[in-house]
Amino acid sequence: MSTSIPIVDIGSISGEISQPSDWEDVAAEIRNALHEVGFMYLTNHGVPNDVIAENFEISEQFFSLPKEIKRKYKKNMKESRNGWVEPGEELLHPESTFEYRECFDITSQKKFYPTDIPSFRSVHRRLESDCQKLIKNLLKLLAISLKLEDPEFFIKRCCHLDVPEIANECDFSMIYYPPILTDTSLPLGTVRCAEHTDYEIITLLFQNRVGGLEIKTASGEWIRADPIQHAILVNTGDLLEMWTNKYYPATLHRVVIPRTEEEKKSARYSFAYFIAPDSQVLIKPLESEIISEALQKDNSLQDLERKSVGEESQTPMTITAYEHIMERVKMAYGITNTDE
Numbered sequence: 001m002s003t004s005i006p007i008v009d010i011g012s013i014s015g016e017i018s019q020p021s022d023w024e025d026v027a028a029e030i031r032n033a034l035h036e037v038g039f040m041y042l043t044n045h046g047v048p049n050d051v052i053a054e055n056f057e058i059s060e061q062f063f064s065l066p067k068e069i070k071r072k073y074k075k076n077m078k079e080s081r082n083g084w085v086e087p088g089e090e091l092l093h094p095e096s097t098f099e100y101r102e103c104f105d106i107t108s109q110k111k112f113y114p115t116d117i118p119s120f121r122s123v124h125r126r127l128e129s130d131c132q133k134l135i136k137n138l139l140k141l142l143a144i145s146l147k148l149e150d151p152e153f154f155i156k157r158c159c160h161l162d163v164p165e166i167a168n169e170c171d172f173s174m175i176y177y178p179p180i181l182t183d184t185s186l187p188l189g190t191v192r193c194a195e196h197t198d199y200e201i202i203t204l205l206f207q208n209r210v211g212g213l214e215i216k217t218a219s220g221e222w223i224r225a226d227p228i229q230h231a232i233l234v235n236t237g238d239l240l241e242m243w244t245n246k247y248y249p250a251t252l253h254r255v256v257i258p259r260t261e262e263e264k265k266s267a268r269y270s271f272a273y274f275i276a277p278d279s280q281v282l283i284k285p286l287e288s289e290i291i292s293e294a295l296q297k298d299n300s301l302q303d304l305e306r307k308s309v310g311e312e313s314q315t316p317m318t319i320t321a322y323e324h325i326m327e328r329v330k331m332a333y334g335i336t337n338t339d340e
């Protein structure tokens with residue numbers, strides 16, 4: 001069976017007037033997309049195209065600065081997760097040798113921006129604020145899709161969306177994949193971005209014209225997730241997988257080095273906006289009739305709650321959002337507990 005990534009039009013709930021039935025209809029499409037694939041393209045999402053385009057412009061401006069300038073903004077993990085990440089510094093798979101990309105990460109607290117690009121801050125702030133409404137809509141749709149008693153379940157666990165001082169590990173990552181020219185020498189086994197799952201609830205992924213992103217389907221086949229003009233990709237992360245007992249699995253994805261010389265010459269730019277709950281939120285399987293029914297039907301879905309009291313459990317079900325995210329961040333940056 002070949003799978004494709006569903007396209008979900010959320011225009012009916014993004015405007016001023018929407019009916020409960022519009023929410024139910026969109027939520028049903030999201031349920032199928034996230035349960036079957038774990039990725040979906042959103043159209044009519046309400047984030048203005050010109051705001052996205054302006055952000056790609058500042059991203060190009062920043063990454064084309066000389067390395068010495070970018071180093072001024074280098075991420076210092078002892079202080080925060082905000083800042084510039086050099087190629088090869090972050091490895092998303094334990095067996096990666098080298099991942100050829102750079103990032104500029106903007107965290108939700110202890111924010112700083114590269115002042116060498118004077119408009120960076122205001123341009124980025126506009127996108128962030130335009131994404132807020134979409135994020136709240138998606139969190140509500142997730143709760144409706146799972147038929148949770150409280151449609152605000154996820155929103156109430158992301159209080160930082162209204163009160164930014166509340167600790168959280170949201171991260172807006174501007175990513176640059178440099179062109180690979182015939183004289184670019186890279187270690188054997190280099191990839192652009194190794195296969196991984198994201199750590200949080202959901203990720204909003206913006207891509208410019210150049211593709212390379214691939215996702216692994218339930219049947220184990222890698223399929224392309226090429227850019228669709230003006231659509232935002234949304235994917236599930238680990239915390240949503242834990243919350244839903246794998247009903248919404250965190251889907252593996254990667255960015256491959258293009259196969260043709262012509263494509264290799266093109267740089268790729270993307271933004272991944274990782275949406276996390278408030279740091280102290282405890283992640284434990286939620287009560288949902290949709291999930292229980294699926295668990296009864298399909299015993300390949302792991303019952304994490306039951307497993308957590310069993311002996312072979314790997315996943316302590318009392319983990320906080322912060323603990324899980326930091327565990328994965330430390331692995332990606334090769335930080336051991338003795339480094340701290």
Ligand SMILES: O=C(O)CCC(=O)C(=O)O
Pocket residue numbers: 173175193198205207213253254255270271272
């Ligand atoms: O650049 C991309 O499209 C993917 C980036 C990604 O998956 C990540 O940073 O987690």
Ligand SMILES: [Fe+2]
Pocket residue numbers: 196197198253272
């Ligand atoms: Fe990712």
